[in-house]
Amino acid sequence: MKHVEVVCAVIRNDKNEIFCCKRGPGRALEGYWEFPGGKVEANETHEETIVREIKEELNTIIEPIRYVGVSNHEYTDLNKPFSITMYAYECKLIQGELELTEHTEKIWVKVEDLKKIDFAAADLPIVGMIKKDKNYKLCWKNEYRELKWD
Numbered sequence: 001m002k003h004v005e006v007v008c009a010v011i012r013n014d015k016n017e018i019f020c021c022k023r024g025p026g027r028a029l030e031g032y033w034e035f036p037g038g039k040v041e042a043n044e045t046h047e048e049t050i051v052r053e054i055k056e057e058l059n060t061i062i063e064p065i066r067y068v069g070v071s072n073h074e075y076t077d078l079n080k081p082f083s084i085t086m087y088a089y090e091c092k093l094i095q096g097e098l099e100l101t102e103h104t105e106k107i108w109v110k111v112e113d114l115k116k117i118d119f120a121a122a123d124l125p126i127v128g129m130i131k132k133d134k135n136y137k138l139c140w141k142n143e144y145r146e147l148k149w150d
């Protein structure tokens with residue numbers, strides 16, 4: 001089964017709401033909600049991946065500030081099954097308005113309401129970690145690489 005390594009951004013506003021967006025047509029898991037992000041490319045650090053993906057997808061500059069956790073999932077019931085390892089980092093907005101260029105919808109969701117959203121299955125453990133605020137580890141700049149394989 002094909003395996004992908006993905007990094008996603010947990011972006012929080014000052015009302016303790018989390019930014020979520022809906023996957024667009026023609027893509028894997030079309031119509032499901034997700035945390036923005038994408039696949040790690042060769043020789044890229046997680047920090048580089050998340051900064052690049054958020055610039056590409058949302059025309060916005062972010063800075064990863066802490067590691068949230070990792071989720072492993074096998075999408076066995078899709079047309080093209082695959083397995084995923086997805087690392088989530090909480091990120092701070094630096095510049096930009098989170099403009100959609102690939103997704104069809106965006107929404108800010110209160111942490112306590114995240115469970116009501118129809119997330120891609122791999123996201124559910126990350127939702128649980130955000131809700132419990134557990135598994136968070138301080139991850140300032142030079143600690144990223146050491147935490148990469150947690």
Ligand SMILES: Nc1nc2c([nH]c(=O)n2[C@H]2C[C@H](O)[C@@H](COP(=O)(O)OP(=O)(O)OP(=O)(O)O)O2)c(=O)[nH]1
Pocket residue numbers: 004006007008027028029033034035036037038039040084086120121122123
């Ligand atoms: N970005 C993101 N992808 C997720 C999440 N949950 C989840 O299962 N995925 C899956 C969907 C995709 O199969 C894969 C991410 O690939 P992608 O299509 O968003 O990333 P990409 O831009 O690097 O890919 P590509 O289409 O350019 O090849 O991970 C999530 O919360 N965020």
